[in-house]
Amino acid sequence: MNKRSKHHDDATPDLFADLGEASAGSSQAADEGAEPEPPQAAQGNVQAALHDNQALFALLDRWVERGWLRALDRALASFFEREVSDAPPLLLLAAALASHQLGRGHVCLDLAQTLAAPDLALSLPPEGDDLSDPPPLPSELLTELDLATWRDILHHPALVADGNEPPGNTPLVRSERDGNVRLYLRRYWQYEQDIRGLIGSRLTATTDTDADTVTLARALAALFTPGHELDWQQAACALASRSRFAVITGGPGTGKTTTVVKLLALLQALALGETAPAGSATPRPLRIRLAAPTGKAAARLNESIAKQVQNLSLVELAAAVGQQGVDISTLRNSIPTEVTTLHRLLGSRPDTRHFRHHAGNPLALDALVIDEASMVDIEMMAAVLTALPPKARLILLGDKDQLASVEAGAVLGDLCQRAEGGHYTPATCDWLQRVTGTPIPERYKDEGGQPLDQAIAMLRVSHRFDAKSGIGQLAEAVNRPLGSDHGQKEKKRAVREIFGTDGKSRYADIARLALADADDPALDRLVVNGNPAGFINGGAGRHDRRGEPIASPRGYAHYLEVMQAARPAQPYFGEGDERQPYDDWARQVLAAHGHFQLLCALRKGPWGIEGLNPRIGHALRRAGWLKASDLELEQGWFEGRPVLVTRNDYGLGLMNGDIGITLAVPEARSATDTPGRTLLRVAFPTSDGSGNIKWVLPSRLQAVETVFAMTVHKSQGSEFTHTALLLPDAPNPILTRELVYTGITRARDWLTLAETGRGMLDEAVTREVVRVSGLGRLLI
Ligand SMILES: Nc1ncnc2c1ncn2[C@@H]1O[C@H](COP(=O)(O)OP(=O)(O)OP(=O)(O)O)[C@@H](O)[C@H]1O
Numbered sequence: 090m091n092k093r094s095k096h097h098d099d100a101t102p103d104l105f106a107d108l109g110e111a112s113a114g115s116s117q118a119a120d121e122g123a124e125p126e127p128p129q130a131a132q133g134n135v136q137a138a139l140h141d142n143q144a145l146f147a148l149l150d151r152w153v154e155r156g157w158l159r160a161l162d163r164a165l166a167s168f169f170e171r172e173v174s175d176a177p178p179l180l181l182l183a184a185a186l187a188s189h190q191l192g193r194g195h196v197c198l199d200l201a202q203t204l205a206a207p208d209l210a211l212s213l214p215p216e217g218d219d220l221s222d223p224p225p226l227p228s229e230l231l232t233e234l235d236l237a238t239w240r241d242i243l244h245h246p247a248l249v250a251d252g253n254e255p256p257g258n259t260p261l262v263r264s265e266r267d268g269n270v271r272l273y274l275r276r277y278w279q280y281e282q283d284i285r286g287l288i289g290s291r292l293t294a295t296t297d298t299d300a301d302t303v304t305l306a307r308a309l310a311a312l313f314t315p316g317h318e319l320d321w322q323q324a325a326c327a328l329a330s331r332s333r334f335a336v337i338t339g340g341p342g343t344g345k346t347t348t349v350v351k352l353l354a355l356l357q358a359l360a361l362g363e364t365a366p367a368g369s370a371t372p373r374p375l376r377i378r379l380a381a382p383t384g385k386a387a388a389r390l391n392e393s394i395a396k397q398v399q400n401l402s403l404v405e406l407a408a409a410v411g412q413q414g415v416d417i418s419t420l421r422n423s424i425p426t427e428v429t430t431l432h433r434l435l436g437s438r439p440d441t442r443h444f445r446h447h448a449g450n451p452l453a454l455d456a457l458v459i460d461e462a463s464m465v466d467i468e469m470m471a472a473v474l475t476a477l478p479p480k481a482r483l484i485l486l487g488d489k490d491q492l493a494s495v496e497a498g499a500v501l502g503d504l505c506q507r508a509e510g511g512h513y514t515p516a517t518c519d520w521l522q523r524v525t526g527t528p529i530p531e532r533y534k535d536e537g538g539q540p541l542d543q544a545i546a547m548l549r550v551s552h553r554f555d556a557k558s559g560i561g562q563l564a565e566a567v568n569r570p571l572g573s574d575h576g577q578k579e580k581k582r583a584v585r586e587i588f589g590t591d592g593k594s595r596y597a598d599i600a601r602l603a604l605a606d607a608d609d610p611a612l613d614r615l616v617v618n619g620n621p622a623g624f625i626n627g628g629a630g631r632h633d634r635r636g637e638p639i640a641s642p643r644g645y646a647h648y649l650e651v652m653q654a655a656r657p658a659q660p661y662f663g664e665g666d667e668r669q670p671y672d673d674w675a676r677q678v679l680a681a682h683g684h685f686q687l688l689c690a691l692r693k694g695p696w697g698i699e700g701l702n703p704r705i706g707h708a709l710r711r712a713g714w715l716k717a718s719d720l721e722l723e724q725g726w727f728e729g730r731p732v733l734v735t736r737n738d739y740g741l742g743l744m745n746g747d748i749g750i751t752l753a754v755p756e757a758r759s760a761t762d763t764p765g766r767t768l769l770r771v772a773f774p775t776s777d778g779s780g781n782i783k784w785v786l787p788s789r790l791q792a793v794e795t796v797f798a799m800t801v802h803k804s805q806g807s808e809f810t811h812t813a814l815l816l817p818d819a820p821n822p823i824l825t826r827e828l829v830y831t832g833i834t835r836a837r838d839w840l841t842l843a844e845t846g847r848g849m850l851d852e853a854v855t856r857e858v859v860r861v862s863g864l865g866r867l868l869i
Pocket of ligand 1: 322339340341342343344345346347348393552553
């Protein structure tokens with residue numbers, strides 16, 4: 090970062106153009122810079138911080154010390170102060186708070202909301218804070234401030250631009266709408282503008298394969314069984330086939346994958362059935378790519394999509410399009426099954442946030458499907474849209490009610506704000522009725538429906554969880570929004586009732602484990618053996634929808650048992666095909682590991698992953714499943730250690746979210762080597778869905794953590810046969826409806842809710858995440 094003089098008179102300093110770098114650099118500058126105000130400066134008159142920069146920075150320092158604000162946020166304000174001598178304290182405060190919101194998932198600082206609930210603008214209190222000698226709160230600081238005064242202060246030609254004016258180059262942008270004011274770091278304001286512009290232009294454009302209604306109706310009839318009631322999967326296919334931008338949202342098991350496979354078949358059938366362009370012998374299939382935000386999510390979609398494409402009956406569809414129909418195997422082969430990560434698709438490059446593909450070097454494709462789109466943050470969504478050729482389609486799949494991305498933005502949630510109500514215009518309803526053959530229920534019609542509404546379909550029937558499934562019922566009860574007819578009390582009761590009033594679950598697939606405290610040995614038993622006794626009938630005798638028996642719930646002992654029992658006898662590790670026994674073993678252990686996962690809300694303390702991981706290691710060692718020293722369990726490597734990759738590593742081909750298991754393999758690589766000691770290697774499934782195993786030496790793994798316990802945030806995009814969700818015993822703002830819903834819906838066959846019964850479930854299900862952004866408002 091080049092330094093500027095304090096008194097330069099350039100009204101819009103260009104070094105602010107990319108705040109990511111500016112703020113990162115300034116963090117260091119601030120750390121180095123001697124700003125020796127004693128913290129006491131903020132203790133006397135709190136209000137002084139509104140009028141005096143020294144007092145403000147003393148207060149910010151105390152917030153940083155407490156972990157209420159990030160050093161980066163304070164550094165940004167300090168950087169602005171150094172660069173622009175006359176920046177008022179209230180502007181610098183707003184800048185620090187706007188920066189802080191990014192770290193908490195919000196895209197901007199909403200001034201009205203901040204004034205209504207000032208303390209929510211900080212991370213207050215962070216996990217593990219002892220609350221002694223607290224610094225003054227934002228509510229004490231802002232008690233007398235009103236919106237108009239604060240807004241008027243956010244005018245500074247070098248620092249703040251008006252979002253309604255032509256774009257400038259200031260580091261901050263002020264956006265005023267509907268009497269409210271939002272302050273953005275420019276980069277994030279620009280992402281919103283890009284997303285709005287690029288989705289907006291897709292919504293108004295017609296598609297190349299704008300099939301005539303008769304052909305489309307015939308093709309849809311070939312893919313879906315006719316019925317009297319609207320089939321939302323069919324409607325979703327229809328809507329997505331006519332727009333360059335489409336969203337298909339739905340809860341777990343509502344058929345998002347099933348629908349998108351049919352949609353891909355439909356799009357390819359329509360493309361192959363088109364009359365060939367002059368000069369070319371045959372019509373060209375569309376170039377379609379499938380992607381997901383994490384390696385884990387990509388691998389999961391890969392597996393389910395490949396299966397579904399194989400099972401899809403294409404005979405009628407192939408006959409329904411074109412003059413003589415299309416060739417079935419050409420059609421099947423044209424449906425992609427390989428799923429990549431978004432980072433890989435865009436071509437990420439080390440040490441820069443810029444991708445190889447962008448507007449100047451667009452992706453070579455006609456359609457892109459993104460699964461688990463709720464995990465895509467605003468920066469990535471803007472990058473994807475920018476790199477898409479204008480004529481390419483974008484189809485987003487995801488569950489709008491899941492936790493949003495860890496990074497700023499909740500793009501899918503913003504886009505789907507009105508999905509529940511449909512809001513289809515009479516013209517859309519008429520068209521849908523013509524192509525699907527069924528009428529659209531009145532309650533989904535809206536004369537005032539917006540273009541975005543017409544591109545969104547919500548799948549509403551779960552095909553995985555029926556009325557007998559406690560997991561499905563619980564997810565539904567937790568997810569139900571609070572409304573006038575469904576207040577907090579009713580919601581808490583509805584959720585509690587699912588577990589039964591006598592402590593015995595009413596449903597075969599869910600159990601509640603009451604813990605006395607964080608040290609309760611019942612938690613150890615749960616993680617070791619899965620606590621089948623907590624389920625009706627000990628978890629025995631259940632069958633899935635196809636009548637196949639469901640194995641009773643397990644804990645981590647299961648994969649460790651497979652690890653021990655299936656260990657290959659081959660005394661050398663092997664290369665290529667010779668490694669087969671070890672690859673098979675790793676595949677079995679990894680599959681067994683997917684049978685159980687403990688999820689928790691926090692990172693720190695006895696209820697967070699940092700406390701739980703060593704504790705579970707000790708419990709498994711006591712039960713005889715692990716052999717490791719205390720030091721190895723707490724900080725080192727040991728056989729059986731499951732690890733989660735926490736940062737993409739392109740060199741190793743590992744993605745954030747990948748899970749591997751540490752296994753001891755012979756050091757000898759071939760039959761001719763002298764057999765000897767064993768060596769620890771971590772086995773990861775490759776993310777290409779091939780089922781191959783990647784063996785990595787622990788020393789090469791830069792960013793991994795033990796994953797006996799996993800945060801719910803990290804579990805998105807994954808599914809476990811038995812999921813145990815552990816709630817802490819004290820209130821925490823992180824406990825929200827979205828978090829509990831996301832945790833519950835990771836369970837495929839069994840769910841255990843472990844908690845102390847001190848009301849944290851009640852508290853969580855009645856608190857909703859509010860992500861501040863201007864996107865929903867911009868698009869409707
Ligand atoms: N219309 C349907 N009729 C019967 N079964 C269906 C239907 N749609 C989907 N299924 C079945 O329901 C299960 C879940 O479907 P699918 O995997 O497509 O859902 P999803 O929404 O993608 O799930 P996830 O929550 O895992 O993302 C699958 O076994 C699928 O075969």
